[in-house]
Amino acid sequence: MGPQPTAERVIEIRSSEGLHMRPAMRFVQRASSFASSVSLIKGDLTVDGKSIMQVTMLAATKGTQIRLCTKGPDAVEAADVLAELLAHETSETPTN
């Protein structure tokens, strides 16, 4: 067995509300549907993208750069889908 595929994307949080719980929940639910492991990294903090407790702990405010790292058989697809979801969920439109 060769090494597992990996993929990485960088997303900037653009909404003033930041990555709050509802978008975080949607992210976690989608992340959990992939076989690959999903990590989110903010500064020196790395969290499991499939755990709502950990993702909420990121407290990513507007302007924060988040690195999304995936590893596993569907790493590239997961990175593409999840990066788009995260960007969409935290885009400028306010969702209070």
Next chain:
Amino acid sequence: MNLCEFMVPEAFVPHLEGTKRDDIIRELVNGLAQAGAIKTENIEDIILRLIDREKQGSTGIGKGIAVPHIKHPSVARIVGTIGCSRAGVDFASLDKAPVFSVLLLLSPPDNPDRHLEAMESLFGHLQRDMFRKFLRQADSRETLVDLIQEADESNSSPRKK
């Protein structure tokens, strides 16, 4: 952020009487009003919005924990409270399991960063098995206050400024 910066110990409910989500929310909001953390005239609107928020997506995050929260214009600073249920409450949680510890948070609408900091601090502790275990076992206001204080103390050294 430390938990004691927003938690209102006088509002804690170590023995929740309600057995339904909406009743629990009401008990906790009433507690905050009795503690003077919110104004009585806003109770009904706050309850309504919290329930509405739950309907949009449960804040039951699994492992016996729910974190109902909203931003409300009447709130000048973040306030939070804790309720414990022996029987367990159906919060339509992610893991479908009953909720034993409810941590309710109200934030002013104009400071989303501060709201996220409070959530970060809360979830940082909720991640820890021991914190959840003690939370679930707490049977008095004093025990809850001790738990919050110890959590803040354990947090004072590493990584956080």
